[in-house]
Amino acid sequence: RGYEKAWAKKQENHSVFTGAVIQALASENADADGLITGDRLFDSLRLSLKNSRQEPVRFGVGRSLPLLRFQIKAQRKIYYEECPYQGLKAFTSNTKEFFFGRESELIGIVNQLSQFNFVPVIGASGSGKSSLVLAGLVPYLENQNWEVLEPIYPGPEPLNELKRTFRSLFGNHEINAIYQHADNHDIKGILEKLSGKNYLLIIDQFEEIFTLCRSRKDRDSFIHLLMSVNSISQAKMKIVSTMRADFLDAWLAHGQSATIIQNQAFFLGALSDISLRTAIIEPAKKQGYKFQEELLYFIQNDVNEEQNSLPLLEFALTELWKYRDLDKRLLTFSAYLTMGRLKGALNQHAEEVYASFSSTQMKLAKKIFLRLIKTDIDLKDTRWRQPKKSLLSMEKESKIKQELKEVLDILIHYRLVSAGKNDFIDLTHEALMDGWERLKKWRKDNPKVRRLAYQVENEFQLWEEDKSSEYLLTGRLLAESRENWEQICNFVSTSVIQFYEKSCANYQRNEIDYVTDLSNRRSYEVYIEEEWQKLMQKQLPLSLILLDLDYVKEYNEYYGHLSGDQCLNQIGEILAALHGTQNNYISHFGGGFFAISKSEANTEEAYATASLIQNELSGLGIQNGLSKISDYFTFTIGIASAIPSEKLSIEVFFRAAELALSHAKQQGRDRIYVHGHYCVPDSVTD
Helix, strand or coil: CCCCCCCECCCCCCEHHHHHHHHHCCHHHCCCCCEEEHHHHHHHHHHHCCCCCCCCCCCCCCCCCEEEECCCCCCCCCCCCCCCCCCCCCCCHHHHHHCCCCHHHHHHHHHHHHHCCEEEEEECCCCCHHHHHHHHHHHHHHHCCCEECCCECCCCCHHHHHHHHHHCCCCHHHHHHHHHHHHCCCHHHHHCCCCCCCEEEEECCCCHHHHCCCCHHHHHHHHHHHHHHHHCCCCCEEEEEEEEHHHHHHHHHCCCCHHHHHHHCEEECCCCHHHHHHHHHHHHHHCCCEECHHHHHHHHHHHHHCCCCHHHHHHHHHHHHHCCECCCCEECHHHHHHCCHHHHHHHHHHHHHHHCCCHHHHHHHHHHHHHCEEECCCCCEEECCEEHHHHHCCCCCHHHHHHHHHHHHHHHHCCCEEECHHHEEEECCCHHHHHCHHHHHHHHCCHHHHHHHHHHHHHHHHHHHHCCHHHCCCHHHHHHHHHHHHHHHHHCCHHHHHHHHHHHHHHHHCCECCCCCCECHHHHHHHHHHHHHHHHHHCCCEEEEEEEECCHHHHHHHHCHHHHHHHHHHHHHHHHHHCCCCCEEEEEEECCEEEEEEECCCHHHHHHHHHHHHHHHHCCCCECCCCCCCCECCEEEEEEEECCECCECHHHHHHHHHHHHHHHHHCCCCCEEECCCCCCCHHHHC
8 A cells, every 4th residue: 555664674684574475485385295385375474474564465266376396305204113002001192193083073072172161071991082082182282272280080089189180280378278179169269260271171080980989978079079160151171081981870870960961971982984994004104104905904894893992903903013014114914813813912912921920920910900800789890990009918928929019010011900190000901801811701700709809898998087896897798708708808908808807806796686686696605605504503494496497598599688688677576576585585697597595494385485486477478489388488496405514515405406407397397396305394394
């Protein structure tokens, strides 16, 4: 425009605009083919003149014309031999250059983040959730000048993990106030103290909230704090979590709104065929390698036959890289066959590591792997991160403990297990649980014992908070633990073993049976010892009535112990009414077995009491479809009577009553049998 002059800097040889044109036409601005086009010239001018008080205006239309062509010197591309595949580990921002195939999914998550402050990324185990977030989303946002906090794993104490993350953002003078906000579920108060940039908080393996966090209160506090970010407009921090799809039920059962899942979640599915091909070939291509076309076909076919097989694929490609043809820079089909193809690669690798151990080390390796897998009440297996200290405490003897440490180090070296932050040990990936046949077999052996081990561990953690006796093992869990302890102790630490021993000692001090509220066997043994001595001095008789609930074992196996306990509770109420009356002392020994001691009573009186009990209990009319003699529960009774003496022991007397009970069962059950020898006639007490 005639009334304006071109802008120029005094120290420059040209005006601002002329200088920008010269720079745009320089060889440094040429594309890979040495061309500078009209489009490239305009884009360079627009960028150079930004904020210069001048701007280029474009009037041309149509295709871009080439303006200059420079001679490009041929350069030999340098390739590296670093393996571009990650085995069972997730891709991260450090390996982002090798992460391919999820470009459209990345756009989807970014779109969700633009609308919501909390975005759960949900997918099946092995779908690549962590890799997408860590190697896709993180670098993308960092390029947008976001500050991405170090990812956290909820673990046993999720709120404390969150506090540790906040510690990295605030100084010592602020952190106490931040912790107070966290305890009060006030995330708004925390975010208000952040600087002007945008922040991303990543919570990886969100399912640990349900598998590792044992405190309902801590779980509620953590989830409530996270969910409160949804109500903040223009929040400076956004949250992305990754969670296995099979924990959606746990999420909804916890009372969380289905709306969050419906509206805010990003569901990650399987790779399309094109994306799968890209994820396979592009990392190798970056390193200057190609796949034989035949090999590529078989790999893709193997992947499509296996559900959620990305971890197996990545591990197989990592193993395949070891057998690459260096001269031809080629990945071959023959090598793929040698290593066992998709499913065989991981199994073969794990077996080779396992076979290198001595017999003692093999047993220790088995303990480590099973300790890192949690079997929940529904017998569903999940990873169970453990502190390294806890794993090493599984053995007491120093020599074996040292071997345990060596085995653990070897497993870490060969990437079968991983050592994370805060010295936690974990399976490298859940794919190992099904991908290694030996571990798969171990998991099938005694899953109920491992479930019990987890439950005992859970109770130990609750007890450790204040070490109150009310948190020691009791009831059925203690009873089942006692029955299976020789196996359970192989899956727990020394601290848990000590907790179990304290629980057993506490049980010994407790005289009440938890199912029936009657005295237990321990209490009976103390009572009968004292009563025997007393009646021996007085030369008065003692009668013992043993009562057994018919076919209760079959009932429990079919209907479950909970239903069986409810039946026993009803029986206990009837028997409790007789306890302490007419010199009766009634105990529940376990299962359907009861003992009624009747002091100063002869056989006839004992028989009368047994008949009364049988009639009262039969009157309950408790149905038992597993009984072979009735539609209802029946009761078999054996009676022995004697006058205590030095020549007769309590043990022999008790066996006599057991023998009478056995005879009653042999004769068809649902009857009373009196031992013929251990019998006190009415004339003795007259």
